[in-house]
Amino acid sequence: MTRRDMIKAASGAAAATILGGIPLAAQGQDKPANSGGKRKILVIGAHPDDPETCAGGVMCLLTQAGHEVVCVYLTRGEAGIAGKSHDEAAAIRVIESERANAVVGTRHIFMSQVDGNTEVNLERYREMRELLEREKPDVVLTHWPVDSHRDHAACGLLVLDAWRRVGRTFELYYMEAMTGTQSQMFQPTDWVDITSVLEQKHRACRCHVSQGMDELLDGWHVPMERFRGLECRCQAAEAFAHHTVPGTI
Ligand SMILES: [Zn+2]
Numbered sequence: 001m002t003r004r005d006m007i008k009a010a011s012g013a014a015a016a017t018i019l020g021g022i023p024l025a026a027q028g029q030d031k032p033a034n035s036g037g038k039r040k041i042l043v044i045g046a047h048p049d050d051p052e053t054c055a056g057g058v059m060c061l062l063t064q065a066g067h068e069v070v071c072v073y074l075t076r077g078e079a080g081i082a083g084k085s086h087d088e089a090a091a092i093r094v095i096e097s098e099r100a101n102a103v104v105g106t107r108h109i110f111m112s113q114v115d116g117n118t119e120v121n122l123e124r125y126r127e128m129r130e131l132l133e134r135e136k137p138d139v140v141l142t143h144w145p146v147d148s149h150r151d152h153a154a155c156g157l158l159v160l161d162a163w164r165r166v167g168r169t170f171e172l173y174y175m176e177a178m179t180g181t182q183s184q185m186f187q188p189t190d191w192v193d194i195t196s197v198l199e200q201k202h203r204a205c206r207c208h209v210s211q212g213m214d215e216l217l218d219g220w221h222v223p224m225e226r227f228r229g230l231e232c233r234c235q236a237a238e239a240f241a242h243h244t245v246p247g248t249i
Contacts, residue, residue, distance in 0.1 A: 015193035015232040019240070020139035020171035024061045024192060042137040043106075043175075044072040044159055046151035047080060047115060048097040049208040053221050054175035055141050056104065056201035057194025057238045063105040064197070070135065071101055071108040074155050079116035081210050086114070092210050100207035103200065118154040128158040129165045137170045144174040144183045144241060152177055160243070173240040178220050188239035191232035194225065198236050 017024050022039050041062055043051040051059065051071045059069050076090035084092070094110070101108045111127065113119065132140070140163070145156030156174065163172045173190070176183040194201060205221065206213045228237035 014191075015234050015237055016190045019058065019190060019192060020173065020242075022062065022065075022067060022139065024058070024065065038067055039138040040068045040070070040136065041139045041141070042070050042072055042132075042135060044074070044140060044142040044155060046074045046118065046143060046149070046155040048073050048077045048093040049100070049205065049211055049213070050143070050152070050177060051141075052100050052104070052201070052204045052208070053216070054143075054177050055238060055240075056204050057197050057225075057236070058141070058192050058240075059104050059106060060197035060200045060204075061192070061194065069104070069106045070137075071097070071104075071106050072111065072131070073097065073108065074111050074113045074118060074158075075115040075151065076110055077115050079114075089115075089210070093208070096208045096210060100204040103204040103207060113151075113154075115151065118151045120154045120157050124154075124158055125161050125165075129162040132159075132162045132166055132170070139171045139173065141173045141175050141240065144176055144186050146184045146186075147177060147182050148184065149177070149182050152182060163243070168245070172243040174243065175238070175240055176224070179224060181220075186239075187241055188228070188231075189242045190240045191228055191237045192240070193229070193232065193234040193236070194238050195229070195235040198225070 043055050043059060045051040062069050077093035078086035078090045081089040097108060142159040143152040143156040145153050147153045176186045179186050202217060205217060225236040228239045229235050
């Protein structure tokens, strides 16, 4: 085996062109044929900016292909701006989220939990299950539950429980958040080439001005996009873990 063959053999999987049964445009291709009809995808994050930073590229690809993408925020990011009260911070972050969703072309929903104080209990399980029963998504992306941020872990657990309770009526994927610092032991199963929509994704992320997004992009998200891109041989990628249950697929 030549060195070139070894490198080729050691490199990761090719970027996915299908996620949850939905065709995605690969870099350099035209829009994918929307053969399966319009599909609905929910991206459920703990805070404003989580869906955009973790899965903004996929969200842009899906909206471009004509699918309905809904951003769900568990909280309004109340504890996320130093020196501001919860109400003041929430008001700022709601506006930033509206701007980010306008860039991607998504609808958004705020749930009623509070940043830094998210709860996992019977009432919150019910609330998440009812949201999913109401929205009837085909695919859901949410936090990988093994995460050092309590709100991310809580969000992943609530969605996981709801998925089971509604009878796994949608495809469930986990997304990573600042892997190494927040997401731990994340094991992707699917990589999506987001090179063609990278500028749009970053523009949406930068709407979250209060979060010092330039620094977060340079320090975390762009290196992660490059690293996942290296794994699947493209310039920039997002990676996801598909939750499958042996014997049911
Ligand atoms: Zn977060």
